[in-house]
Amino acid sequence: MTRTTLPRPVDIAAVFPELAPLARTTTRLHPRPGTPTPQESSVGGPLLWPIDDPWPFCEDPHLHVAPLTTLADVRLKRDTLTAAWKRPRHPGVNLLTPEEDAIIKRIQAGHSWTDEPIAMIPVAQLYARDIPDLHPPLGCDLLQVLWCPFDHPEEELPKAKLVWRSFSTATALLSNPPQPVAVQSGxxxxxxxxxxxxxxIEYPALSDLDEALREQIKAWQAREKTIADAGNFAYSFGLSVAPGWKVGGWTSFSFRDAEPAICPCGTQMQPLLRIDSTEWDGGSGSWIPIEDQALNRNPDLSYTPPWEPVMVTIGRAYTMQIYTCPASVDHPPVAWMQ
Structure with missing residues (x-):
């Protein structure tokens, strides 16, 4: 199924022509649960990984949290709760059976800390043929993103690794990649x-505009919006930066001050991939794809709401933005919680 974003409620570049030259395209990924193969673009799916290419492990310091869990237990907990939510419920009857309750309590008890190297896990696999805003380096047509599923001291985020490759060179594939001995949480x-x-198409967040234009937009919002359509006329939520997982485009900041990401070489880095805790929220309803609007209005009673298909949470439902240096693919990426 395709996903289709409605045209913006207002052509903001017609209202403010100064925005027109600042327009950028972004590719919304619209991840939805499924069974992707290594030959497909995916989020959290299997990677097209050559068998002779060493799998990445993280040996960096991790923030100590307790208790830990395992990848298998995260999957088991989700499967158990998903099945429980699908059953008919009656007043006064527990959601979980005694057997399911025992499973959840065992998982919640967790595991003790480990200092072993942590096998990284797949986060995204993006083929250039599918993602128009993915601009791979010469000779590459596939981006693979992995991370260590632990907070790291610098940004209190998972440590990400980017792998660029040509899919045509991946012939003999690794079918059973290493699994981390433990993970921080689900x-x-x-x-x-x-x-x-x-x-x-996106436009810069308010924080990326010069002060004069920013104040003009704020004044226009105050004149135009009504209680009924406040979200549609809110530049930050409905007219500038799209929510959800996406490649390229503009970024937005929430709890941290807006600032450019600068590579140690002095070059301003560019947004590559945004990892979002939700596909939309109460303030960004105009971005809900046409195909998801009925489900959003009437979400079924399920463990996972339709606006959280990936089940990844960054901080307090923030985003993780990965930046790369346009000067060289060899310069390390930067990841910020925003």
Missing amino acids: DYIPEPCVVHPEQV
Whole structure:
């Protein structure tokens, strides 16, 4: 199924022509639970990984949290709760059976800390043929993103690794990649999702505009919006930066001050991939794809709401933005919680 974003409620570049030259395209990934293969673009799916290519492990310091869990237990907990939510419920009857309750309590008890190297896990696999805003280096047509499923001291985020490759050179494939001996929590374990790429136009967040234009937009919002359509006329939520997982485009900041990401070489880095805790929220309803609007209005009673298909949570439902240096693919990426 495709995913289709409605045209913006207002052509903001017609209202403010100064925005027109600042327009950028971004590719919304629209990840939804499925069974992707290594030959497909995906979020949290299997990677097209050559058998002779060493699998990445993280040996960096991790923030100590307790208790730990395992990848298998995260999957088991989700499966158990998903099955429980699907059953008919009656007043006064527990959601979980005694057997299920014992499983959840065992998982919640967790595991003790480990200092072993942690095998990284797949986060995204993006083929250039599917993602128009993915601009791979010469000779490459596939981006693979992995991370260590633990917070790291620098940004209190998982440590990400980017791998660029040519899919035609991956012939003999690794079928059973290493699994981490432990993970911090289920927050950093993406559900396997197929993607439905869609290219849309974005404009800079208010924080990226010069002060004069920023104040003009704020004044226009105050004049135009009503209680009924406040979200549609809110530049930050309905007219500038799209929510959800996406490639390229503009970024937005929430709890941290807006600032450019600068590579140690002095070059301003560019947004590559945004990992979002939700596909939309109460303030960004105009971005809900046409195909998901009925489900959003009438979400079924399920363990996972439709706006959290990947089941990844960054901080307090923030985003993780990965930046790369346009000067060289060899310069390390930067990841910020925003």
